[in-house]
Amino acid sequence: MRSLLKLASSLTALATLGLGAGLVTPAMTEAAQRPHLHLIFYSAQGYDAAEAAAFQKATGIRVHLSDMSTGPLLAKVSAEAQNPKWDVIWFDGNGAMAALNQQGQLLRGWTPSTAKNYNRLGRSLLPKDHAYFPTGVTSAGALAYNTKLVSAKNAPRTWQELLKPEFRNAVGMNNPAISGPTYPLLAGLFKQMGVAKGETFFTKLKANGLKIYPTNGNTLQALASGRIKVAMFQDSAELYAKRSGDPVNVIYPRGGVTMLPSDIAISAHAPDMAAAKRFVTWVLSKRGQHVMQDIRAAGSDSLFQPVTNQIKPLLRRTGVHWINVNPIWAGEHETPWVNWFTNNVVR
Amino acid sequence: MGFRTLNGMAAAVVVILIALPLLALLLQSIWPDLFSLPPSLRISGAGFNALFQDPYGIRSIVDSAGLAVSTAVIATVLGGAVAYLLEAVELPARGFFTAMTWLVLLAPSFLIGQGWQFLFGPGGIWAKGPLVGILLSPVGVALVLSLKLFPFSTLAISGALRGIGQDVVHAARLSGASLWTTWRRILVPLLLPAALAGALIVLAEVLSDFGVASTLAQTANFPLLTYAIYAAMETFPVNFSEAAALAVILVVLVSLAQWVERWIMGRRGYATRWGGSQNLGRQPLARPWIWLAAISALFVVAFVLPAWGIVAVSFESPGGSFGHWTLANYLSLWGRTYGLDTFVRSLGYAVAAGGLGLVVGIVVSIAWWRRGGWLIAALKALTTTTIAIPGIVLGAGYIFFWNQPILGRIGLALYGTPAALLLAYVAGTLPYSVRVASGSMVQIPPNAIFAARTAGAGLTRVIVRIFIPMLRDTWFRVWLISFAGVIFELPVSELLYPAGAPTLAVGIIHQIHSMRFGTGAALTVISTVLMGVMVGAAQFLQNRCSRRDEHKHSRTHWAGNRMANDPPSAPRLSAPRKEGKFSL
């Protein structure tokens, strides 16, 4: 063991020398020496790069963005738990935010001045301790149908109509074990129908030939190409397809759709707390809100339902009955429910 | 510097680069709270328990093992056939097909995967054909992986074919064996170790693959081990202990495969080259056009079709109708983040990681070429079994280890810096490069080293003057594979890239997630082409060097089973490379 330690320390010295000699770029050394001049920003949003650029331009604060999928983002944040490196995180789904808050990873009790811009929807989603801030809302799952295969008259208006024989082998959705926004859809339906009836619904749907695809993209392609007639997945992706000219129309079923808030939060141990606070304030400002709607940069993510009174939605959602699922309640059931779904529906 | 120092350095490198970061994650399978807030040494079986309760847990292990074995078999058959055509017979346009083999090997796997999706996926050109059913099934997954990975087998078996001397064949023929018997009884067994080595690499690649596991395999409802690891890490709260338990099982699977390989090899010695200094000749091919068509078809399916899929998407106008060609996707790559800047950045990482990885690989394999103590043996075992560690496991291990607050206090807070990503890249390629480099090391006769040392050469000189020139070709190939692997690396990059400085794969994924498929495809195409040009240039330079030294290295017998004072065997020189009519 002693020799091992000796080896380790000699390599450490070697590594330091080697790295010091050539591997460390100037930017990195700078970052290591003056960690409090930059915003370290982890995000899984389509508009994050545009937002970071606009903020940097407006304030002069350098933003270092790590853009990745929600999964790796959460894995990264969790692995850093002992020594967080990030200032701000931003992703869809308040379940993980609530859990991070429970672990004490988020800054509580601070409120940005721009929080006064929140509309009613926004205020309803703001947690009491102000540990994270909603920035927009999409639906975890609305219905979309192929307009070439289904007439507007015959389009399903409720979840139960998906069980009709005419939609046999023609309904598709994402796998909640793979696709991020799909568990909230499941949890919302279970809340709406009750767990037992929810399970019955999905069992019947499977009996009616439900198709399971990995993620939004696959389900959308299946719908647009006519392999399925109806699909349920994140409504921003559905709306984006419609907007891009795919033969797709979106319906918000009468029973209601699960709300999927995008939330932004500051680390309780943010290396650059000041910059972090300025950034969150900026995002909720008028200019920040407009950047989120730059659809050329952000794609489907821009088609959210605003939570502030500063902007109007790019595409209007009509007849939406939002269902707000308690993230802590949903989080507690995630593993058993996803397992149930995998065992009984996916297979 | 002496051999002892070298051993120590090699051990330290492996400990720092691989052992400690991996242990930081793997230990959480038993100590789930090792890095929690507050940390604790509580032992718990919860990780393994979760694994057994996870509906994907056990099934994904069985699926992955089955897929890995069947892919290894298919890839070995395919790769062996290609190696035979390239090395043993007079196939026209051999050089072209050799280059194609390299192209398939170096092509980023998600280029292939994305291309297949485009062709056969929902909305694809053949989305309704009968092939879709096959493709979106375990068989299809195995076929797609085999088509991507067979070059590993081809390389291994080609090398072995080149290493077999003609005399072992002559000896068999003169013993009364027909051509068929000679293949069956002599050549196939002689190629077996190389075939096994190739198969093992394919197996490890399959076990650690995520690209196909997360796309095709999921669409086919065929859960795989790597996917289960990702799932465990991506549900929240993140279950690192289950992911660690799965990773432990992965390591066990690879160790098992290696053990089987060793068991098959038994105590047969394949170390030295056997059968004379003259290589096997190429046999004339009876109906070259049939074979030419077959091998062309293979490369069309393995590379041209999926690549065409990507290229087509890259010229599609964003959001526009199909069939309307545009350069907009390419133009949009200039001067913006998540565009060509990511390629330049990844190129830098790839050059650095390839070079550093090569140096580390050389040090480690030279140190291990000699017999070491128990520590070396243990590290050797660790390095070879970690050949199949998925990127996300390595990446998470790197965060746990390199983000330790204590490292920050001694100025080694590498996490979040380019250095951590670079080291992780090196760690990711090291098991492969050490394996290949150690394999090539046996070509060097011990006497060549002793001769240099008695001539007064120190270790550094021995490395520079003996090891490097003798094994340059092998190491160049190792560098090339590391280089290409790093350029398009995704999972490690995603977890470790310094904020604000995305790498190429992160950029491509960013474009695809933003539904800008065309831009993502354009970025893929342009980086692949640029990389291809660079690899081609490097290969060209390397070939020129090799050709210059050919008389020194390739043709001359230096495998060390002859004494130095032996006279050269003259008639072989008087009739250079004259191949007999029954040569193979």
Next chain:
Amino acid sequence: MSLEILNLSVRYGAVTALSGVSLAVGSGEIVAVLGPSGSGKTTLLQVLAGIQNPSRGEVRLEGRTLARPGLSVAPERRGIGMVFQDFALWPHMTVVDTIRFPLETLRTPRREQFQRVSELLALVHLGSLGDRYPHELSGGQRQRVAIARALATRPALILLDEPMSSLDARLRETMRADLARILRQERATALYVTHDRLEAMAVADRVLLLRSGQLIQAGTPSELYEQPSDCFTAEFMGPANWFEAEVVNVNASPGAFLTGTVSIQGTTLLKARVPVGVGPGTRGAALIRPEHLHVVKACPKPETWQAHVTQATYLGAHWQLQAAIANGPSVTAYHPAAVTVGEEIGLRYESNTVWFIPI
């Protein structure tokens, strides 16, 4: 005749590797093919093995034509065994598997296979090593395996391609005798290619000397050593001392050569053997092997040259010395006792051992 080679030529493009070689080998005879690098000896072996095709001529084994231009019997149908230079053992086969392989391909009954294998193992003294792999054997043991494999099916002809070249010097000496024993015990007809005259002489009944693809001389080892047809052969077969010579007279004598008198350096007259057909007045070279020059330290007698020692080397069994003969060439000689450089000595020659080569 077991093996007949008729006027065999092999050309690769412009290079002639063999030209017009003829040879007949009797059953059970061991013939060494001797020659320096590039003499065509391996080409000859390759033609016999079926690795090379002849450009001209014919090869017959036990009356069957094996090769001539346009015809070549496949190697596996020739009934020839071969021992390769580096043995060409199969690394994945044990000793027993290796030796059994030719028997298997010949479809010998299984019991006979094992019987023959154990017989061969005993013959080559490898009795206890049957389950070893090649890499677990020493060089000498590998060679024995290669020999046993070549002998396994009792082929009509065994080819040995420099079989000693992979062995160290000491092993070579023991193997030489052992190989001769094994081949004789098996009554094998063998063609043994080597560049080492000692090997050729130790193993072979007859030696074939090749140079530049041509047959220079064929004969028993002693014929080549004692009555070489030219200076090249003489030098190749062993150390030689040369004197300018002219035949003075010749006596008819029964046998392969004549006896006569030659004058050396224009003065000394000595008795010599002269090739048939050489008459008085023929100029040439007189060959005296070093072992036939004796150092005498006391009073010089007739048949003795005065010489001056220029170099002396201790070789254990004797001293080898270089001496300059007064008004003559520098010569090599051996002496059992110490000689010092600069010493004046007498060199006595054995007159009947002198061999005359016309030039």
